[in-house]
Amino acid sequence: MRNYFNSMKKVKFSLFFLLSVFGLCAQSPILVLEAENADSIHSPARVKSGDGFSNGKYVGGNDRGSYLFFHNVKMEKAGTYEFKTYFNCNGVRRFTVKVNNYPEVECTVNGTAKWDTPPAETAKVLIYLAAGTNTIKITPYPTTSGGPNLDKFEILETSESPLPVPQEGFPITLEAEYAHLYGDLKVKNLEGMSNGRYVGDFNNKNNSYLQFTCVDIPEEGPYELKIFTNDPTGRPLDIQINNYAKTYINVNKSEGKWDQLPTAETSVLIWLDKGLNTISFTESCRYDGPNIDKIEIHETDQTMEKPDIEKPYPESCKEIDEYKISFMGSSVCYGTGATNDYGYAYIYTDLLKQRKQENIGKDWTTSNISIGGNTTQMVLDRWERDLLRDCGRYVFYGLSLGNERNNGTQTDQAAKNYEKGMKQLIRQADSVGIVPVMASNYANGGFNESDYEILKNLNLTIQQWEVPSVNMLGAVDDGAGRWVKAIESDGAHPNSDGHREMSYAIVPSLFDALDAGKTIPQRQESTAYALGKASATQHIEFVPENIVHPFTLSFEVKASSAGTLASFETENGTGNIKIDENGNIVYESPSDGQITSTTSANDEWLCISLTHYYAWGMTQLYVNGVKCGELSEKLVATKFALGGSNAPDKADYRQLFFWRSGMNDKEIAAVAEGKMLRSSLEIYAPLSNESPLLNLAQSTNTLALVENTTSGIASLKERCMLFSPNPVKQGERVNAGCSGIFEIYSVNGMLLDRQTLRNESETISTDALTAGTYVIHSNDTGKIGLLVIY
Incomplete structure (x- = not known):
């Protein structure tokens, strides 16, 4: 009987032990912190992919200098908790866990698996968390061996003895x-x-x-x-x-x-x-x-002045070049795909030099420190070594979603990695006084329909960041997120023509505007500006600062009667956006086609957007964010106008935008919803009655009030010479169709050249001119013409 009772005691103990273990295993964590989702992952640590890890991701490379930082860990109550780490390594590794400003807690693990090989093992330490928001920092112990790979962390309740309550505040x-x-x-x-x-x-x-x-x-x-x-x-x-x-x-x-x-x-x-x-x-x-x-x-009662900033440039920088731009990205930013790697960064550099020669821009210099295949993390890893030693005031980040997927990462996760990495790159530049500018993501020959949606959503997010940016996708998109075939070198790179299209998307005076202290534009409410012909004798005009291929024009208007709302010049004539006799919004192409909306103008505010993809050869009309139709055509617009002699009797305008890039359906819908999209923005005029010509975009371009003529913009065929070919490749000759003395001006009115043609068979030389738009005046006939050189 005694043995029986002893046996029963053992059974009860075993059951209790099993139940306890089962209860422990079944305990749900209060919080799960995925390592790859840390708010800051400091190099050399980096996110890696691996089947069998949580979410297929982990953080490796946790060597000297690295750390993971979570800054928004919220707890309902203060107390002692179990901090469970899922790790992977081979051998003994050490790291510390620091909560808030409390003392570090050390953790030593002895991994038995191969590196980068699941499953993850676990280790636990006890930490104290405050009620409310906490920060948690995980750092390798400062030894040469570094820390383990980190998969995720769980915060669980514990029955172990509570830790002493840490000291709050100072010291x-x-x-x-x-x-x-x-x-x-x-x-x-x-x-x-x-x-x-x-x-x-x-x-x-x-x-x-x-x-x-x-x-x-x-x-x-x-x-x-x-x-x-x-x-x-x-x-x-x-x-x-x-x-x-x-x-x-x-x-x-x-x-x-x-x-x-x-x-x-x-x-x-x-x-x-x-x-x-x-x-x-x-x-x-x-x-x-x-x-x-x-x-x-x-804490102290002593006082002191806030110290001066000392930019942590290396000693090799004897001084910082206030007019230097460092292009830092991957292969496309480097120029891969273009002849002799003469890509968009170098084309834009030549434009800056031209602007300096014309005395309309500062004396900018550039360097290209891009490396093919780089991801955001790779650029972060070499950021101090390469960017700080370049000794410039500005950095242009040119990275791609395609590279973020190169190791097999799914596109949705690649987009998250890209966004996190770009935010960190922007923060690091800001922290040392370097002004960041970034290119948005561009096309890739391997993108499918799902990838394209992710790409569009990511770029829409970037457009709304308060950092200067360039809409590269809108310059090269084929409508499905892939390169237009005519401008593709291979699936990952554009050819020379593709690089040129991307260069046109960069606002020419962007860096001049930044140097002048022009701040990130914010969308403003407007009182509207009247340009109807019953009340106005003038219209608003602006000339883009350089060659325009892709573009988007958008404005809000309230009108009811028929008339021309907006127009733009091309070498082949004038394009118009009108209200027709039936009250519909109509786009009339210079190429004779048209798009008609089913939306009627009935004296209510409408948001009208016309977007043109030059490389794709497509123009689309949107009203209130809804696409009305499209036309296959290629346009080179040289001047834009709102209002004019053929405007409706009454027409009030507000919220004028001009972007140097095409825009997709998500972007146009966001504009109609009142969001502020900044990528490639050259003109943003709220069009208030008090300041109708105010341009808030980060450019130095201006708007003008011009007396009405027979139309918003007089037809080129009526008042201008027609050149052939136009646009023309730099160095080639142009037929003017007549003889005489021809003066060649920049669009800002500077006389650059004077040539004499003795008969109609002689042609104008472009040898002394660089890429850009020029105004040519014939002294003999008084006619003028616009010539575009590429």
């Missing part, structure tokens, strides 16, 4: 052994030091420094920094906070010998920004530095 203590260590710096053990460790072996020949990142500060202002060091000689240190000017200090001498207690304390007043800060300690290049135990950040 904030930062242990030196948990900083990012560079050069010869090493973590050393010494009983009696804070946490039993310190950092030593500064070596001024190997650029030794330690850096604390993501130090969260509630309010900007002065703080007291205390540094605890072991140095009987009192060596100097440079302290840099974010990108402010460095502070030079001599640390106080410690009373003992090297590597012995006690430490000495040195105080210095520093300025910290609200939010996340980076604090770096560097030997002064004259001596090796001290041993560092820890630093503390204290």
Whole structure:
């Protein structure tokens, strides 16, 4: 009987154990944090793909300098939680978990699988989380072996003994052994030091420094920094906070010998920004530095001026070139696919040189530091090495969704990776005073219908970012996200003509506008401007700054009677947007075709958008974001107008936009919904009654009020010479159809050349002219003509 009861006890214990284990396994995490979705993934760490990992993704390359940072971890209640890490490695690896400004928690794992081979193993540590929003930073322990691959993290409730409640607020203590260590710096053990460790072996020949990142500060202002060091000689240190000017200090001498207690304390007043800060300690290049135990950040009543920004360009930059643009991207940005790699970056550079020669632009220089195959992460990995050493004030990022898919990544995930990577690249440029500009994603021969939808959604998102950007897709799209065949070199690259189309999408005066301090345009409500012929004797005109191939014109109008709402010039005549006798909106092509909407003008506001894809050879008319039809044609528009002598009796206008790119259905619908799309935007005029000619786009182009003639724009055939060929390739000759003296002007009115043709068989030379649009005046006949050179 006794054995029976003992047996029953064992059975009960086993059942209890199994139930406990089952309950533990069945516990649902409160939060799951996917490593690849961290708010910041700092290089050399990078997102990788692998079947068998959570979401098919993990973060590898967690070597010195890398970290993952989550800045919005929300908890309902404060307390101790289990932090479960899913990892992959072979052998022993170490990392730390830092919550808020609390002390780091160390985690050591011993992986048994091959690297990059699932399944992930697990390890857990206990962490303390505050109620509300928390930050969590995961960092490899500063050793040469680095950390494991990281798959995901789970936050679970725990029945283990609770951790002590960490100190909130100040002072904030930062242990030196948990900083990012560079050069010869090493973590050393010494009983009696804070946490039993310190950092030593500064070596001024190997650029030794330690850096604390993501130090969260509630309010900007002065703080007291205390540094605890072991140095009987009192060596100097440079302290840099974010990108402010460095502070030079001599640390106080410690009373003992090297590597012995006690430490000495040195105080210095520093300025910290609200939010996340980076604090770096560097030997002064004259001596090796001290041993560092820890630093503390204290509140202070002392005052100081906010320090000047010191751009962290390397010493090789003796000065920063305020008029230099670094093109940094992948193969298309480099020029691949074009003859002699003369791609869109180089074509645009030549345009900038031309503008300088015509005294309408600054003296810009460019460099191209693009590398074929680069993804956003690859550019992040080489960002400091390549961009900072280029010593320029501006960076033009040219990257593609296609490269983000090169390792087999699904397009939806590739789009997320691209968006996250581009945001980080933009932030890094902003943080050091480099002005970022970016190209949106472009076509790819391998895109299918689903890819195209993802591509359009991603580009629509980029259009609304508050950063200057270029709509490259609208220059080369075939209507399905692939290259127009005539401009394709291969599936990933355009040919020379394709690169030229992409160059036309860049606003010519964009960098001049940025240099002048012109800010990102915001959409403004407008009181409207009347251009109906019953009340106005003038119309609004503008001339694009350079050759226009793809374009989109959009405006809002309220009218009811028949008349011409807008018009534009081409070499073959005038294109018009009208209200016909039936009240319908009609686009009349210079090529004789037309598109008629079913929407009637009945004295209510309509959003009318005309978009032209030159490479594709397609024009589309939209009213209120709905496509009315399309025409196959190729246009080279040289001037645009709203209103005129043939305008409706009453016509009020507002929200005039002109983009140097074609726009798809999602983009046009967004404009009609009142969203602000900025990519390739050359003209944005709210058209208020008070300031009808105000152009808020980041360009230096202007609008003009012009007296009405017989139409909004007089027909070229009536008042202009017709040149042939037009457009013409630079260096080729042009037939003017008549003889006499011809003066050649830039579109801004500068006389560039004067040529005499003795008879009608002689032709105009373009040898001395570069790509662009020119106004040619015949002294003998008084006629003028527009000549486009490419």
